[in-house]
Amino acid sequence: MLKNNIKLIHFVLLISLLNFLFFHFPFFSFVFENVDYKSISGIFLIISLIILMLVANAFAFYLFYFLSRYVGKFLLVITFIISSIAVYFINTYSVIIDESMIGNVLNTNYSESSTFFSFKLVLYVLLLGILPSIYIIKAKVTTVPLKKFFITISLTLLFMLTMVFVNASNWLWIDKNSKTLGGLAMPWSYSVNISLFYIHKSQKNQKEILLPNATIKDNKKSVVVLVIGESVRRANFSLYGYKKDTNPLLSKIPNVHHFNANSNATYTTAGVKSILEYKDTGDLYEILPNYLDRNNVEVIWRTTNWGEPPVHIKNYQDRAFLVPKCKGEGCSYDEVLLTDLNGQILASKKNKILIVLHTSTSHGPTYSKKYPLQFEKFKPVCNSVELGKCSQTELMNAYDNTIVYTDYILSKVIEDLKQLKDYNSAMIFVSDHGESLGEKNLYMHGLPLSMAPKEQYEIPFIVWSSDDSKQLKPNKTLSQHNVFHSVLNFLNVQSPIYDENMNIFK
Known part of the structure; x- marks a missing residue:
């Protein structure tokens, strides 16, 4: 496969499958523990999540690679290495990669973080991060015409939206468990939550725009109770x-x-x-x-x-x-x-x-x-x-x-x-x-x-x-x-x- 050219759609599907197999055992372990997988609705939800996970990741990889082959490969390599570290901590320490955990990671100094170093971590990074990264770097991927690119992403978006809406009856379960699901889905857990961390950090530091001063026009005792x-x-x-x-x-x-x-x-x-x-x-x-x-x-x-x-x-x-x-x-x-x-x-x-x-x-x-x-x-x-x-x-x-x-x-x-x-x-x-x-x-x-x-x-x-x-x-x-x-x-x-x-x- 390294010697021959591979179509972009086949490449991103393969990478998405590897991402799924390497990094989503904790995600689906949680799903199976919290869903009645013997019921029709439970089976449908699990199958839908598997399909959406594969398609959504392939869609993102496809988009990144088309916009820039070199940037796309770089992002894929970074994704696999970070995901291998993240899933190591999830499996070893039962953490959830949510916004608060991102804050902990970003505020950890070297002496503290170095205490987490272990041979097991090296194996995770080597087997789940570096080995697939070597293939990503060396793979010869054919380019895609612009027209075909737009057709592919349009049909993929339509498919994902359809999958979301046919699962309307399961939205409540997903909403109820969104924090955990989001903290276990790779690479979305850390990529989204890093963004949210910095957005909320900037908002905390943002000052309100003051309104012009007001004047109380009388001394009559008045009270309003606003119930929200x-x-x-x-x-x-x-x-x-x-x-x-x-x-x-x-x-x-x-x-x-x-x-x-x-x-x-x-x-x-x-x-x-x-x-x-x-x-x-x-x-x-x-x-x-x-x-x-x-x-x-x-x-x-x-x-x-x-x-x-x-x-x-x-x-x-x-x-x-x-x-x-x-x-x-x-x-x-x-x-x-x-x-x-x-x-x-x-x-x-x-x-x-x-x-x-x-x-x-x-x-x-x-x-x-x-x-x-x-x-x-x-x-x-x-x-x-x-x-x-x-x-x-x-x-x-x-x-x-x-x-x-x-x-x-x-x-x-x-x-x-x-x-x-x-x-x-x-x-x-x-x-x-x-x-x-x-x-x-x-x-x-x-x-x-x-x-x-x-x-x-x-x-x-x-x-x-x-x-x-x-x-x-x-x-x-x-x-x-x-x-x-x-x-x-x-x-x-x-x-x-x-x-x-x-x-x-x-």
């Missing part, structure tokens, strides 16, 4: 016409208004950012809590979740901070966010207060674990993390119970605010994104917005305000960006970037 929902879709709220009574409390409270809204993303980090930023710029501008805190508003952030942009305030309170001060069964759930809420408001020496409660109640796949037992209004429920194994009724019941619990939490917030007679008060509830519950064989969320079903972006936007405070405009469809300007208006904070068209209050 997690994976809450509008369709399952009886306030919006859902046939099951998932809002037994909110439906009876005066001054509760609900509006149609769409999220700007289908995943948490982007969705929360949209709720907190003044408009969609693509840049890292100062977010609402940081902006108000800098301009003399009391800001309190309470969270049982994650994924928010950097929050630079003194009163950042997570579950670990709140639990010791909480009493009762609800402390294991999102009720912990309500711990002594009024006490903290009354203790403030400032007249303007924003409280953000970042919840996690409707986050899948374990919906039935996100609420106390007394809120299990609809039965039977899905208790499996493999949502495709549950009936549609069980899955919907479990999710609907999270909405019933959310209804309770929001009603508790309103009841607390009603007790603050000296304050103008408001509660705004908006979700980061929606959720798929088996429609079109899709589960949870995260599809690109351009192709996501409505269940993943149609969200609730619910507002309550106290009797003597501001009334609401006759709004129709809102967006997450309405939050920033509406909070400024309610607290009577004047700012050059305030947009009256984005304010929901009269």
Whole structure:
């Protein structure tokens, strides 16, 4: 084979096969341990992963080699050598090559790294790295016409996309195990995670672009509680016409208004950012809590979740901070966010207060674990993390119970605010994104917005305000960006970037 010319497509398929055989035993060991390989769906998933692994790697190798024969061969050699080292550490120390592990590797000095040297490591590098590299360097690969190149990559991309979508029922399992799978797939584990490490490192060092200074225009005591929902879709709220009574409390409270809204993303980090930023710029501008805190508003952030942009305030309170001060069964759930809420408001020496409660109640796949037992209004429920194994009724019941619990939490917030007679008060509830519950064989969320079903972006936007405070405009469809300007208006904070068209209050 070294003496004769080899076609590029045959070459990359052979290299992909060697990559598969040499470096993916840990990957598929994990798959077999966590998949029912005796079931039809399990067999289909395993076969699909094998095919996708071979084709995706061959595709990448094909692309690199076509763009530059010498650079392509160099990258292949580097790939095999690094992969041989990586799989040595995986097999020997049971590590996962994720972003944190990349950080450990890149921050290790020579004296520490040299302690890992062993004869076994030399054998791995020699047999799995250097020997195939010799073949890669010496192989005589024929060139490919440009037209054939584009036809090949187009058909390959189409094939991979088809394989992905026919496995829609397995997306949840892949998403649930994505960190481990990604940390065991060669060469993607280290190549992707090295990139992510440096991207996130640069973001940590990146400073927010400050917004222009704001001015508080009166001394009237005002408080806004912004509740950020997690994976809450509008369709399952009886306030919006859902046939099951998932809002037994909110439906009876005066001054509760609900509006149609769409999220700007289908995943948490982007969705929360949209709720907190003044408009969609693509840049890292100062977010609402940081902006108000800098301009003399009391800001309190309470969270049982994650994924928010950097929050630079003194009163950042997570579950670990709140639990010791909480009493009762609800402390294991999102009720912990309500711990002594009024006490903290009354203790403030400032007249303007924003409280953000970042919840996690409707986050899948374990919906039935996100609420106390007394809120299990609809039965039977899905208790499996493999949502495709549950009936549609069980899955919907479990999710609907999270909405019933959310209804309770929001009603508790309103009841607390009603007790603050000296304050103008408001509660705004908006979700980061929606959720798929088996429609079109899709589960949870995260599809690109351009192709996501409505269940993943149609969200609730619910507002309550106290009797003597501001009334609401006759709004129709809102967006997450309405939050920033509406909070400024309610607290009577004047700012050059305030947009009256984005304010929901009269």
